[in-house]
Amino acid sequence: xxxxxxxxAFPRPRRGRPPTPGLRDRILRAAETIFARRDYHEVQMDxxxxxxxxxxxxxxxxxxxxxxxxxAVMFDGIQRLRVELEAAVGTEEPPAQKVHRIVHRTxxxxxxxxxxxxxxxxxxxxxxxxxxxxxxxxxxxSRVIRETLDAAVAAGQVRRIDTRIATEMLLGMMRGVNxxxxxxxxxxxxxxxxxxxxxxxxxxxxxxxxxxxRRPVRA
Amino acid sequence: xxxxxxxxAFPRPRRGRPPTPGLRDRILRAAETIFARRDYHEVQMDxxxxxxxxxxxxxxxxxxxxxxxxxAVMFDGIQRLRVELEAAVGTEEPPAQKVHRIVHRTxxxxxxxxxxxxxxxxxxxxxxxxxxxxxxxxxxxSRVIRETLDAAVAAGQVRRIDTRIATEMLLGMMRGVNxxxxxxxxxxxxxxxxxxxxxxxxxxxxxxxxxxxRRPVRA
Amino acid sequence: xxxxxxxxAFPRPRRGRPPTPGLRDRILRAAETIFARRDYHEVQMDxxxxxxxxxxxxxxxxxxxxxxxxxAVMFDGIQRLRVELEAAVGTEEPPAQKVHRIVHRTxxxxxxxxxxxxxxxxxxxxxxxxxxxxxxxxxxxSRVIRETLDAAVAAGQVRRIDTRIATEMLLGMMRGVNxxxxxxxxxxxxxxxxxxxxxxxxxxxxxxxxxxxRRPVRA
Amino acid sequence: xxxxxxxxAFPRPRRGRPPTPGLRDRILRAAETIFARRDYHEVQMDxxxxxxxxxxxxxxxxxxxxxxxxxAVMFDGIQRLRVELEAAVGTEEPPAQKVHRIVHRTxxxxxxxxxxxxxxxxxxxxxxxxxxxxxxxxxxxSRVIRETLDAAVAAGQVRRIDTRIATEMLLGMMRGVNxxxxxxxxxxxxxxxxxxxxxxxxxxxxxxxxxxxRRPVRA
DNA sequence: AATGAATGAGTTTTCATTCAT
DNA sequence: TATGAATGAAAACTCATTCAT
Numbered sequence: 001x002x003x004x005x006x007x008x009a010f011p012r013p014r015r016g017r018p019p020t021p022g023l024r025d026r027i028l029r030a031a032e033t034i035f036a037r038r039d040y041h042e043v044q045m046d047x048x049x050x051x052x053x054x055x056x057x058x059x060x061x062x063x064x065x066x067x068x069x070x071x072a073v074m075f076d077g078i079q080r081l082r083v084e085l086e087a088a089v090g091t092e093e094p095p096a097q098k099v100h101r102i103v104h105r106t107x108x109x110x111x112x113x114x115x116x117x118x119x120x121x122x123x124x125x126x127x128x129x130x131x132x133x134x135x136x137x138x139x140x141x142s143r144v145i146r147e148t149l150d151a152a153v154a155a156g157q158v159r160r161i162d163t164r165i166a167t168e169m170l171l172g173m174m175r176g177v178n179x180x181x182x183x184x185x186x187x188x189x190x191x192x193x194x195x196x197x198x199x200x201x202x203x204x205x206x207x208x209x210x211x212x213x214r215r216p217v218r219a
Numbered sequence: 220x221x222x223x224x225x226x227x228a229f230p231r232p233r234r235g236r237p238p239t240p241g242l243r244d245r246i247l248r249a250a251e252t253i254f255a256r257r258d259y260h261e262v263q264m265d266x267x268x269x270x271x272x273x274x275x276x277x278x279x280x281x282x283x284x285x286x287x288x289x290x291a292v293m294f295d296g297i298q299r300l301r302v303e304l305e306a307a308v309g310t311e312e313p314p315a316q317k318v319h320r321i322v323h324r325t326x327x328x329x330x331x332x333x334x335x336x337x338x339x340x341x342x343x344x345x346x347x348x349x350x351x352x353x354x355x356x357x358x359x360x361s362r363v364i365r366e367t368l369d370a371a372v373a374a375g376q377v378r379r380i381d382t383r384i385a386t387e388m389l390l391g392m393m394r395g396v397n398x399x400x401x402x403x404x405x406x407x408x409x410x411x412x413x414x415x416x417x418x419x420x421x422x423x424x425x426x427x428x429x430x431x432x433r434r435p436v437r438a
Numbered sequence: 439x440x441x442x443x444x445x446x447a448f449p450r451p452r453r454g455r456p457p458t459p460g461l462r463d464r465i466l467r468a469a470e471t472i473f474a475r476r477d478y479h480e481v482q483m484d485x486x487x488x489x490x491x492x493x494x495x496x497x498x499x500x501x502x503x504x505x506x507x508x509x510a511v512m513f514d515g516i517q518r519l520r521v522e523l524e525a526a527v528g529t530e531e532p533p534a535q536k537v538h539r540i541v542h543r544t545x546x547x548x549x550x551x552x553x554x555x556x557x558x559x560x561x562x563x564x565x566x567x568x569x570x571x572x573x574x575x576x577x578x579x580s581r582v583i584r585e586t587l588d589a590a591v592a593a594g595q596v597r598r599i600d601t602r603i604a605t606e607m608l609l610g611m612m613r614g615v616n617x618x619x620x621x622x623x624x625x626x627x628x629x630x631x632x633x634x635x636x637x638x639x640x641x642x643x644x645x646x647x648x649x650x651x652r653r654p655v656r657a
Numbered sequence: 658x659x660x661x662x663x664x665x666a667f668p669r670p671r672r673g674r675p676p677t678p679g680l681r682d683r684i685l686r687a688a689e690t691i692f693a694r695r696d697y698h699e700v701q702m703d704x705x706x707x708x709x710x711x712x713x714x715x716x717x718x719x720x721x722x723x724x725x726x727x728x729a730v731m732f733d734g735i736q737r738l739r740v741e742l743e744a745a746v747g748t749e750e751p752p753a754q755k756v757h758r759i760v761h762r763t764x765x766x767x768x769x770x771x772x773x774x775x776x777x778x779x780x781x782x783x784x785x786x787x788x789x790x791x792x793x794x795x796x797x798x799s800r801v802i803r804e805t806l807d808a809a810v811a812a813g814q815v816r817r818i819d820t821r822i823a824t825e826m827l828l829g830m831m832r833g834v835n836x837x838x839x840x841x842x843x844x845x846x847x848x849x850x851x852x853x854x855x856x857x858x859x860x861x862x863x864x865x866x867x868x869x870x871r872r873p874v875r876a
Numbered sequence: 877a878a879t880g881a882a883t884g885a886g887t888t889t890t891c892a893t894t895c896a897t
Numbered sequence: 898t899a900t901g902a903a904t905g906a907a908a909a910c911t912c913a914t915t916c917a918t
Contacts (some may be wrong), residue, residue, distance in 0.1 A: 049901090177391065672899070713888095717890080
């Protein structure tokens, strides 16, 4: 539904000169750095305008409203994360190992985006198109995790638990440790801690052993 | 002009119209239900006014600004939860069992307060007095959990892990499953799932067995 | 129309116990010190309430609105000044001398009341009863001055000028020097300066001599 | 991106919608007529908005607050008056004559601005930047008068009096006659009366004669 | 009668969005 | 097309006045 975010290597045959190529992306990047740092309601369109060095009219030409811009940023971000996770998971490793990669990538992604998603999932009564689309994106992301867990269950590395709920737990753990981390906390240590507890909790004997032996978790 | 001697010393003989008893609490309750359902910026003072059937001036008499009201609601809520947890934890049970109670009470508390604290996790750069105080309240809450975990470690029911981080993981897990639960999810099932995974992850043999054998914990 | 402001020596036979005798006056005094120092719109009824140590309901029992209170204060003040001037003028002195007394008393009166009358004479369109009454009070005051000038004209001590306009000039001069006086300015010096210029301007030879010889004006 | 070289250096090639020419002035004029007629607290921003036929946002774009707008109007007005006075005084006439011009211009200026400066003389205890700046403007205005008087003293046309105080007297006289003028009063007559009394009061023989002989001064 | 709690109409200001160039 | 000026609906808050005790 949204155009590809990275410039494709061969620009598709354009009819009519596309207005300032790459401008949409530039706006998206600038907006991301802003929305990642401040809450939705603390961000003003003027800030975005200033951050991406573009006129306000232009901004509105590309994104018809603040909400749309915000969601575009969120969708873009979560999509990139999903792509990363898919890449991390599309290997021949044992599923239990993949959990480690997932946690690492995800925590790294949110490390500098602590205010991401602050707007999302408010006012449940409003079922706007955005809300629906958000669920799609969010679902696509969590599905990567869930399917990995499913595979792990199939491989006897994770116990027969409800992987939907387990996925939310894992995401929640990561959010928690990231939100309330201290300045001394290091990414790797938190990754290790999360994997340790989560796999300890959901893994089978086998699963735990696989995770434990491979990566000597540095505190 | 001096208080009648027959009156007890404490209830000083108020002159003029006495403050409507319990009004502050009434406002606080009404505001809680509103802030629990909608995001801070979606709540308007007029809504609160209407919800508690009180004049706007009165609202401002008790809480001098919207922010103050919001924080009062948050502080009140988190404090009540903390008190509940302290009660739940002040028993002779084995520490591992107490984790079960903590999870149950906490999830129950947030069951209808899914949007609580939405504002609070924002803009930490503003070090207002409120922000500081929030940290105090939040710290007092998490301390209850952490100390329980510490006791569990001491009792050999939880492994020697960083209980600060473990606390955040536990809170994060609960937040995650609550936020993204479906309409079919039941409180007890989620409690069980969280305890299962968390204690599986952090517990020792002993700890796990303690939790596992006394599975059915009702409200 | 308004009750006598000073307690008469023999209290008139009251039927029904008069509510807290002297309270009205107390309020009036307290309000005066407030309105003399701050502008009408900067004064809040709560300030008045606090200043006179009386409940807000009581305040409204005696003065039905802020405006009424304000005008009562103004009327009271201007009336007292008028009484003073009448006393100062009811002597056998030559009229030119009386001007000196007028200036002295008037400047002294306003010395600590620099914000008096700030509200008055706004919004000409509103012809409230207050506005009319204010004109009566103000007229009574300026009449004392004007009649003194008339007498001075008759006595050949002031030139045949329009004494209405001259009165306004004199009042304006006093207002000007008082409003923009420095901390070093002394009352007597300003009185002398005003009398000097005014009588120099309106007086005849005779009139000027009379004023000049009597009070050696210290600059 | 850099300005075309054919354009002159100064009118930089503004991009986007150019500011409505003269809009700031239009607002200023409209606000002046309003503030000249009504007191600060009786003026609402909506009135100003309506008076100058501009959106409220625009009003706030040019003046960030009601106070700022008010002071801008005052500063603008007093500055224009000062410029007028400087022009009136920058001639070869004898200083005593100049007083006549000063009075004429000043009274004419305030003829339709009887409520000007109503806020300004308030609450001097608040030493805001505006208050300071106001003193600068007001000082610049009175200085023109004072220097004229000083010159007149030097020329032997005014007695050796305190010209600071004399300036305040003159301004006060003008304010007084203007404030309390009747509908029948004519500008020229009041000007004549003020000059007559003031110069009679402060002038030397010479000074008075100079003013007196060239009585009829029209605009 | 006296008091102070309760009230709500009225005002300033913000900021997402539109529009003229 | 790109730009920034212009717009006005919406929202927090104040304070004179009323009312219950």
